[in-house]
Amino acid sequence: MEKPREWLREKSIAKKILSEANVIFEVVDARIPLKTRNKVVEQLAKERNKKVFIIINKTDLVPESFVQKAKNIIEKEHPVVLFSAHRKTGKKEIEKIIKELSKEKKVIKIGVLGYPNVGKSSLINTLKRKKVATTSPKPGMTRGEKLIKLDKNVYLIDTPGIITLEFQDELAIKGSWIPDKLEDPVDVAVKLLEKIIQNRPEAIEEAYGVKPVDDPFKTLEKIGEKLNYRISGGTIDIERTAKKILWDWIKGNIKAYWL
The missing domain is CATH 1.10.1580.10 (Conserved Hypothetical Protein Ylqf; Chain: A; domain 2)
Known part of the structure; x- marks a missing residue:
């Protein structure tokens, strides 16, 4: 019987990001939005009193009615933004959130977390307006966490995909293996x-x-x-x-x- 893979490395990265970041942007895949939420990371964020925004990416791949249904479910727990790196929709809404956050603190660090292949790098590149993060359909292309300056006092923390204690086949169905x-x-x-x-x-x-x-x-x-x-x-x-x-x-x- 195959064992769930260890996630010690990812857990240490997640904890490091959660201690460094003021706020978390968790990116999920619009095709399987509930399945690509990382409840373990969300719980770790809650324990550290870090606000989590769920960014539903790849909304261009699903009907609007479906993504709205997902948004209504997730919004019971966290604020949600519908986003498509491909169509650049949701960008203004995210920028507005960042602007509000930067009023609260002198320096704001946003941890961008999520499973491999949900589009974290595409989100970062869209906000930065240039390619600063590696994008690839191959899961696991981002190697280590990187600090990316977005504005004078705003930084994004780009992270490798965070995989928790799961089986290979579950991860493959999430597009993360x-x-x-x-x-x-x-x-x-x-x-x-x-x-x-x-x-x-x-x-x-x-x-x-x-x-x-x-x-x-x-x-x-x-x-x-x-x-x-x-x-x-x-x-x-x-x-x-x-x-x-x-x-x-x-x-x-x-x-x-x-x-």
């Missing part, structure tokens, strides 16, 4: 397809031109057939198909979403 590093990508892709079939099956047809069936493994085979991924002897290359689906999910090519 590189598919090539998975022990069993097929099993994870089947779990992801199951979620998509339950919540928005048409996303599979939109992405691959394949009508999904109730059985996620059979759907995986159909996608492999459509992509013509084969191994010697002509059988479907299931593992290659599974990794392709997981990468497409990370890159936002599969337009599915759920709470």
